[in-house]
Amino acid sequence: xxGITQSPKYLFRKEGQNVTLSCEQNLNHDAMYWYRQDPGQGxxxxxxxxxxxxxQKGDIAEGYSVSRExxxxxxxxxxxxxxxxxxxxxxxxNSRQSTDTQYFGPGTRLTVL
Amino acid sequence: DQQVKQNxxxxxxxxxxxxxxxxxYTNSMFDYFLWYKKYPAEGPTFLISISSIKDKxxxxxxxxxxxxxxxxxxxxxVPSQPGDSAVYFCAASESNYQxxxxxxxxxxxxx
Numbered sequence: 411x412x413g414i415t416q417s418p419k420y421l422f423r424k425e426g427q428n429v430t431l432s433c434e435q436n437l438n439h440d441a442m443y444w445y446r447q448d449p450g451q452g453x454x455x456x457x458x459x460x461x462x463x464x465x466q467k468g469d470i471a472e473g474y475s476v477s478r479e480x481x482x483x484x485x486x487x488x489x490x491x492x493x494x495x496x497x498x499x500x501x502x503x504n505s506r507q508s509t510d511t512q513y514f515g516p517g518t519r520l521t522v523l
Numbered sequence: 524d525q526q527v528k529q530n531x532x533x534x535x536x537x538x539x540x541x542x543x544x545x546x547x548y549t550n551s552m553f554d555y556f557l558w559y560k561k562y563p564a565e566g567p568t569f570l571i572s573i574s575s576i577k578d579k580x581x582x583x584x585x586x587x588x589x590x591x592x593x594x595x596x597x598x599x600x601v602p603s604q605p606g607d608s609a610v611y612f613c614a615a616s617e618s619n620y621q622x623x624x625x626x627x628x629x630x631x632x633x634x
Binding site: 445498 | 525527565566567569572622626
C-alpha cells in the first residue's frame with residue numbers, strides 16, 4: 411500500500427537533547443513538508459522540500475533542521491535550540507500533478523520532559 | 524497576521540441535521556481552497572476542495588461554497604453523522620506548494 415509513515419507515534423526526550431523524527435513516503439512524491447500542530451492553532455509550516463537535496467524554511471524553522479538525501483525520506487531534527495518543542499508533528503507530501511492536495515502521515519507526538 | 528481564519532473553535536450539531544463550518548481569508552490571490560478532517564492523534568485527511576473559478580463543489584454529503592467577494596468559504600455536511608465528529612481545517616493556496624491553514628473547528632455530532 412502506498413502512503414506516508416512517521417515513526418515513532420509517541421516520543422519522549424529530555425530537555426536539551428536533539429531528536430530526529432522520521433518521515434518516509436512510497437508515493438513517488440517530489441514535495442515533502444513538515445508541520446507542527448499546537449492546540450488552538452492551525453498547522454504551521456516548519457520546512458519543505460520540492461526536490462531531493464533541496465529544502466526551504468517555512469514559517470517557524472528556528473530550532474529545527476532537515477535533510478532530503480532521498481526522494482522517499484525527509485527526516486526532521488528538533489534541536490535543543492527549539493524553545494518549545496513539545497507538539498504534534500505532521501509530515502506531508504504531494505506530487506507535481508496535484509500540487510495543492512497534500513497527503514499526511516499519522517503524526518508524531520513529541521513530549522520534552 | 525492570519526490569512527486564513529476559522530473563527531469558531533467548536534461547533535455542536537444534532538445527528539441528522541446540517542453542519543456548517545465557516546472559513547474566512549484575507550489574501551485575494553488565493554485560488555484554491557481545501558477542507559481537511561482530522562481525528563485525534565492522526566494526520567489530516569483531505570475532504571473536499573474548490574477552485575476559485577467555481578462557487579460550489581459537491582461530493583456526497585459534503586458541499587463547499589465559495590464567496591470570493593466576501594472572501595468566505597463554508598463546508599456543509601448533510602446529514603451529519605456521528606463519524607463526522609472531528610476537527611476540520613480550512614486551507615488555501617496561491618498556486619504554489621504552500622498551503623496556509625486555519626486554526627481548525629472542532630465539530631461534535633450529538634446523538
